[in-house]
Amino acid sequence: DIQMTQSPSSLSASVGDRVTITCRASQGIRNDLGWYQQKPGKAPKRLIYAASNLQSGVPSRFSGSGSGTQFTLTISSLQPEDFATYYCLQHNSHPLTFGGGTKVEIK
Amino acid sequence: EVQLVESGGGLVQPGGSLRLSCAASGFTLSDHYLDWVRQAPGKGLEWVGRTRNKANSYTTEYAASVKGRFTLSRDESKNSVYLQMNGLRTEDTAIYYCARASYASGSYYFDYWGQGTLVTVSS
Numbered sequence: 001d002i003q004m005t006q007s008p009s010s011l012s013a014s015v016g017d018r019v020t021i022t023c024r025a026s027q028g029i030r031n032d033l034g035w036y037q038q039k040p041g042k043a044p045k046r047l048i049y050a051a052s053n054l055q056s057g058v059p060s061r062f063s064g065s066g067s068g069t070q071f072t073l074t075i076s077s078l079q080p081e082d083f084a085t086y087y088c089l090q091h092n093s094h095p096l097t098f099g100g101g102t103k104v105e106i107k
Numbered sequence: 108e109v110q111l112v113e114s115g116g117g118l119v120q121p122g123g124s125l126r127l128s129c130a131a132s133g134f135t136l137s138d139h140y141l142d143w144v145r146q147a148p149g150k151g152l153e154w155v156g157r158t159r160n161k162a163n164s165y166t167t168e169y170a171a172s173v174k175g176r177f178t179l180s181r182d183e184s185k186n187s188v189y190l191q192m193n194g195l196r197t198e199d200t201a202i203y204y205c206a207r208a209s210y211a212s213g214s215y216y217f218d219y220w221g222q223g224t225l226v227t228v229s230s
Contacts, residue, residue: 001171032214036152043204043220044144044152050212087152091214094168096142096154 002026002090006099012107019075021102023088028068032092035064035073038101039084047086048073078104109133109219111205116224119195127190127224129205136181137161140208140215141188143179145201146223153201157208158188173199195228202226 003026013019023033031051036044046055048064051071061076075082083106088099115127129141140163143155156169158179167179176194181187188205202223208215 030213034216036217038152043222044206044217045220046216046218049216049218050214053212055218089152089154089217091216094157095170096157098152098154101151 001095002029002093002097004088004090004097004099006088006102008102009100010103010105012105013078014107015078015080017078017107019078019082019104021073021086021088023066023071023073023099025069025071025090025092029090029092031067032090033064033066033071034089034091035062036087036089037082037084038087044087075104080106109207111207111219111221113203113205113221113224116203116226118227118229120230121195121197121228123195123228124191124193125195125226127192127203127205127226129188129190129221131186131188131207134207136186136188137183141179141181142206142208142217143190144204144206144217144220145199145226146204147198147201150201155203156190192226195226197228200226200228 005024033051035048038044052064085101085103110132112130142157159166178191180189204223205221206217207219209218
């Protein structure tokens with residue numbers, strides 16, 4: 001199974017900050033990675049697919065990069081509505097595996 | 108409008124069974140993969156299983172933690188996907204989400220999610 005190591009597990013940031021979350025795959029997964037945002041009590045929502053493709057309707061302050069084993073989600077200027085938990089998910093092979101999540105909290 | 112609505116959750120004793128339903132609307136179910144993802148209370152997301160589309164013969168995949176106990180099926184006439192859960196354990200307690208997986212840029216990604224249904228396994 002492919003292990004996804006996501007870091008940090010939590011972070012505190014202020015509105016306007018630049019935030020970076022990373023995911024490392026235990027083996028190469030090409031660019032078969034998605035990023036999902038989850039707010040409390042809600043279903044996850046897709047932000048990024050294929051490592052760097054922005055989901056329609058998602059603000060351009062979100063961006064993804066990476067390929068192979070190292071991936072990054074960047075929020076260029078954190079907004080109040082971005083406080084949530086973020087997960088990476090490898091879609092390369094079964095079983096699909098999520099990263100442990102990154103909780104982004106208000107500083 | 109694409110919608111996925113889960114139902115069938117509830118309280119069940121260890122060793123018991125439950126069948127979850129995911130009712131789909133706004134798209135042709137047979138054209139799409141449908142997955143289940145669960146989230147234990149206060150924990151992260153865990154992929155449970157997948158049923159592929161008609162073009163891929165509705166084949167299925169399961170996480171090791173549920174293989175042999177959980178079974179995915181579809182009823183296209185009812186636009187629904189089912190997750191039959193047998194031999195339930197306390198560690199199966201979670202919110203269960205169904206999610207549509209659509210092809211993009213070489214793989215299948217979850218583009219729509221249901222609101223989830225809570226399964227509690229307890230004596």
